[in-house]
Amino acid sequence: MKEISIGYLSRRTGVATSALRYYETLGLITPNRNAGGQRRYPRSDIRRISLIMAAQRFGFTLPRINDLLRRLPNGRTPSKADWEIIGDLFHSELTEKINELERLRDTLSSCIGCGCLSMTACALYNPEDQAYRHGPGPRYLMGNAPHKI
Ligand code: FES
DSSP states (O other): OOEEOHHHHHHHHOOOHHHHHHHHHHTSOOOEEOTTSOEEEETTHHHHHHHHHHHHHTTOOHHHHHHHHTTSOSSSOOOHHHHHHHHHHHHHHHHHHHHHHHHHHHHTTSOOSSSOOOSTTHHHHSGGGGGGGGOSSOTTTTTOOOOOO
16 A cells, blocks of 8 residues: 555554645645545655654654655655655754753742842842843743853
């Protein structure tokens, strides 16, 4: 079976046919049409959809996933080398996300520079809400360093 129907793709991936059609409008997948006008997908789209699902679980937006997947060839089954390129791109972005999550985890119990001044640590790390000079939001979570004591 070289090409598969939308129903088969939906059953194999667990993604609703309506979502598959939505992915198509975003350009994430590009099915062919048979003589009767029905969508026909390369079997490799099972892997493509599975990767989209996994990437969404890790917090990638559909437009960002689309940017990354555009590096895959159009009209032919991606090779191992093609997938390695995509894997490297996801790997570096995932590493950044992991670093951000670790920073979030490690700073949640201390002052995050949000301006609430509700912890005793705020008087040390963010006296009189000095973090606000960097802009709105939890400045120390967003990458600004507390002032030097
Ligand atoms: S936790 Fe909000 S300013 Fe310190």
